[in-house]
Amino acid sequence: MRRHFLALVAILLAGAAFAQQPKTIDVWAIIQNSTDQTLPNMVKEFNAAHSDMHANLTQYQNDPYKQKLIVAMGADQGPDVFFGWGGGTLKEYVDAGKVYDLTSALNADPQWKARYPASVLAGATFDGKVYAVPINNVQPVFFYYNKQLFDQYGVSVPKTWDELLAAVKTFKDAGVAPIALGGASKWPDLMWEEYLVDRVGGPGAFTAAANGAPGAWTSDAFIEANTMIQDLVKAGGFQNGFESTTQDSNAPAALLYTGRAAMELMGSWEYGTVANAAPDFVNNGHLGVFAFPAVQTGSGDPKDIAGNLANYYSVTAFAKNKDAAVQFLKDEALSDSQVIAQLKVGQVPAAAGISDLIDQYGSAPAFQHFVNGLVQDAPNFQLSWDQALSPALGQELLRNLDLLFTQQITPQQFSQNMDKAAAAP
């Protein structure tokens, strides 16, 4: 009798201890520059507010993260919550049944859903169902420039492509690299392609290609844009050795703030990279920004922009603690405290009603209003192509861009290769 009693007590204690175990959720994300503490802060706040739930954050470098996620998802052994960019890559996971549908959870809590602009949710919506929520800033792509160099050589901010080419010539003749580019990483090349194709042919050119229309990649917009790119390369527009300079090493930003390059085309996050590495450069007002210039012979709207709508968190379909994961998103994804924290480090959160908050909390109001203005006024905000397309086609695109920028193929060959890859089953 005594033995049974002891066993019973042991089981009850173990059960009680087990019941006290917090529900853990694993969150996977990329490493971001250290001024932006959004990802760790979300987890910290959530863990402090809930004793019965616990979130663990693991962060990886950008490209290895994408690899690791695919392999883990394929084996149904991934995280509960994962970081992403929306678009075709997310759709690939959705089609394979790996992502939890958040639509009903969002509709059940209208206040939660109202935090996010419809255009941003659209990036994670497929067949009318929402599969992710935004968690951080809008990330349009625009030019950064070194104001000191511009003043020194009497260059004014280019408003047209021809003015940009003239500025390139001035800097090249003066021995300064006109534009810093991390060509080895390939996706920085993509920013040029996205803008030039849009400026030349409008959003329709890419939309046709993304929808798989046969021969879409051989349209005039692509051929002309790629020719313009190669002209820029041949004119010495990028720094020596751009094809072996990686973006992850932050070398392009370093070129900019050490006065060895005059301009860089990059996403809004680069502001944080420069502010972090060279605070004096930024605080003394030497870092300037301007929108991608207009192409006067093109049919695209000069106010169109390209970049990432935001970064998102999704819940996996095989997550063990889905309610904890959804609660995490509800509590933290662009909550008031997160929005304020992001404003304070010079970001523009992808949340509704942000303009007034910039004046109240923004640490770099001029820059933040610029970014917000770009996004608000843009007739079309094109999602980065390597995220908009399927992973296979996105990789093929990056490889062909690399070949194009290093002048190993002609614009015609680029179009042929892409059409062939798009047609492959």
Place this chain on the structure above:
Amino acid sequence: MVKRVDTQTAVMAALPLAFYALFVIVPLGVAVALSFQTWNGLAPPTWAGLRQWRHLLSDTVVWGALGTTLRLMVYSWLLQTPISLALGVYLAGRERYRDLLAIVFFLPLMFSAVAIGLTWIYILDPSFGVATALARDLHLQPQSWLGQRWVLVTLSAVIAWEFIPFHTLLYQAAAQQIPTELYEAAEIDGAGLAGRFWRITLPQLRYTFVTSTLLILVGSLTYFDLILVMTQGGPGYRSTVLSIYMYNEAFPKLHMGYGSAIAVLLAVLGVVLSLVLLRVSGFTRMRSELEAG
């Protein structure tokens, strides 16, 4: 000649054979099976018949990758063999610091390829790297070391940096085995330094030369780590060797079936190369060089 394998040998060979079956034969079988299917790693695989193999035969990138692989093999051998041989022979005579140097030499082999690759990327950065600064100080034109023109040579050099120490040790150990009587006899006959090297040292190192060459050639056929870390096969396809192409197809592009076909091709090439080298070098017919053997 032992024709029958006795019990003791069979038992001792059982464990290694089991390992070999589990880690080599079974994955190879899976790769062969996958090469007849289409799989994106997420949804279940679907049967594809010979489609992946037909694509392989018509894919110009595969043939380019094969050429790049061959060039890497040649550069690797040309860089590693003479330097290892010279260093090894030189060090064989310096007995005092042999142990210390052996430790130092093994270090590059123990570093992870990721660590080596990342460090060299920073050293070779065309704007801020140490190599670039050094070139400027020496009044040489700094190059884009990992750019189109030089990437394969640069990669071969970094790979050589990693493996020369190992081959040096091979040659050093072998050179130390050469009986001094041979050298003494040669000196009496009036042979100079060069004569001793070409007529005694080199012929005595014949078998080590074959071993080292075999390791370099077969190793560089499938070499992967450093190339992935440093260039991922770029710029364009300039450093895309067959193993890198296999990886790039299978993982970022999620063409697991096609990647498996390339993997099987690589395995077949490796086996063929090994067999050819073994036959040509007479490796299996080697007998001990020692007088008593």
